[in-house]
Amino acid sequence: MNYLEVSEQLVKLLGGKENVISAAHCATRLRLVIDDESKIEKEQIENLEGVKGAFSSSGQFQIIFGTGTVNKVYEHFGPMVGASMSDESGSAPSHNDAARGKMNPLARFARSLSNIFVPIIPAIVAAGMLMGLLGLMNTYNWVDPEGGLFTLLDMFSSASFIILPILIGFSAAKEFGGNSYLGAVIGGIMTHPALLNPWGLSGAEPETLDFFGFGVEMLGYQGTVIPVLLTVYVMSKLEKMFRKIVPNVVDLLLTPFLTIISTGFFALLIIGPLGRILGNGITTALDVVYNTAGPLAGLIFGGLYSTIVLTGVHHSFHAIEAELLVNIGGNYLLPIWAMANVAQGGATLAVFFRTKNSKTKEIAFPAAFSAFLGITEPAIFGVNLKYRRPFIGAAIGGALGGAYVVFAQVMANGIGLTGIPLFAIANNPLHYGIGFLIALSAAFIATLALGWKEEK
Incomplete structure (x- = not known):
């Protein structure tokens, strides 16, 4: 070349x-x-x-x-x-x-969320894999759950979620144009030891602090997502405002001081509680849909996910998935997205076997393999969307696979991984594997049945 x-x-x-x-x-x-x-x-x-x-x-x-x-x-x-x-x-x-x-504004919003969460994904993936390992150890009695090894691994697996607001604060401040370290400090305030840590606790009642007649619930935000996102967004706006009005000679001293003290009060008095309500509301609504519609929800979400990818809005799902991990202890959306991605690979594989176009064949096989690893752009844009009907075949496979993983109640212990890598963080690798095969084979067969117009 x-x-x-x-x-x-x-x-x-x-x-x-x-x-x-x-x-x-x-x-x-x-x-x-x-x-x-x-x-x-x-x-x-x-x-x-x-x-x-x-x-x-x-x-x-x-x-x-x-x-x-x-x-x-x-x-x-x-x-x-x-x-x-x-x-x-x-x-x-x-x-x-x-x-x-x-x-457009919606795409910018989705991209901002993606930029915030993509750098954090390795930490959550590592925690998810550790949780999966702990689950196996506990289920099959590999080690004593009261022993030192299990205790230390349990600490390692929960650390990412306990300090999640600090990680998000750092990343979000960078995205919103604020000082990343001030963002981390805000995350630290929201997870301060003086606040009751709700992570892993049930039935514990937080104290209420009297603040000039206002009752402030001393409940921490360990593991939360939306409260710290909203708070750091406000922090970034306040920091920019203070930088405009504070004289340059004292900017280094006054701007961080004013930013932290004002945002801290906003966080614990207003934004944090509202953000907690909003986050709980989103996960509760999704949970109702998941438990009420069941496999039908998986059928719809799995069939439509690749179309959503074309709009770029899927980048915003990381925040919702992280909220699910914290509130219900598992991510049931990721296995559905995985079925849609695997189906794209299955449809591309069908194109590889039937096409007579040498260039298409050259592209299709590595694109299919890439989709099985969770990277679908080559399959979607290089093959399936180009011929249209394979894209429809992939939607059929994604729908059937999505319905199965919801029926089998497959969940993930993290975010970001789909395809073959998701086996490492799936709560039920066997049923995830069955869904994987259903999505792949259904997309393969549907694509061959639908056919497509071959380029000369």
């Missing part, structure tokens, strides 16, 4: 370098903010050597090259359009700001 030649052709097909506002790349895709997307020759871009698909999402036009290849293309493409090589991670503020400017 001639990376220089491909880059030169790409610039022309994008409408010239002046049409590219900003460029970056992630592990598999070029991420471009385009001035006028009507100038893009999308079909010709998809036919370029090495291109596995192209689509527009989250305010960016994204071109799939695959791991390794995208880096080499960007080495030539970046300088051609004036992009800085420091943007390689795809996280440079200038690029993200440009991308946000192209999004």
Whole structure:
């Protein structure tokens, strides 16, 4: 592959370098903010050597090259359009700001939640896997539940959830434009030892503090999500306001002081209690739907999830999933999303076996395998959505798989992992595996039955 030649052709097909506002790349895709997307020759871009698909999402036009290849293309493409090589991670503020400017308000909101929670996912995944290991140890009596090993592992598994507000505070402040360490302090205030820790406790009654005639319930926010998100958002606004009015000579002293003291009062008197009510309300409503509709809810959510992915709104689900983990002790949404992702792989695999187009066949197999690992963009945008009917076949597989995992009450002990990796955090790996096979095979068969119009 001639990376220089491909880059030169790409610039022309994008409408010239002046049409590219900003460029970056992630592990598999070029991420471009385009001035006028009507100038893009999308079909010709998809036919370029090495291109596995192209689509527009989250305010960016994204071109799939695959791991390794995208880096080499960007080495030539970046300088051609004036992009800085420091943007390689795809996280440079200038690029993200440009991308946000192209999004609608709902997409911006979803992207902000994604930016807050994605960095935290490894900590929650680790905790979830430890919880799964503890569950196996307890069920099969591998170790003494009163022994030192079990006690220490129990500490390790619960730590992420106990300090979750601090992790969210740090990440959210960064996203909202505030000082990350002040955000962490706010999370610390909301999990202070003086407040009753509700994590793992039941029946304990918190004390009520008299604050100038107001009764302040001394209940902590360990493991909560929405209260700290709302509080840190307010903190960021207050910090920006104080920076405008505080003289520069005392800014370092007064701004943090005023920000923390004002936000602290807001957190414990107003925002925290309201956020707790809101978070409990969301999880209660979902729980009612889950327990009332049962497999029907899994059928609908599993069938529609991939369509929701196209809008970008799925990025906001991390916050809801984290709230579920804390309030009910498990995440029943993630296995449903996993069925939709696995089904995309099953549909792509059907395309691989039937297609006579060599380029499609070259893309389809690695895209299917990627979907089985939880990364669906190559499958959705490189194959299934391109031919449309395979996307419908995947929706059928996702619906049937979603109905089964809800029927079998499969839950996850974390967020972020789907496909094969979710086996590590599933509460019932056997039934999750059955759902996995149902979603894969149903999507495979449905795609072959529906057929699609093959390109010449």
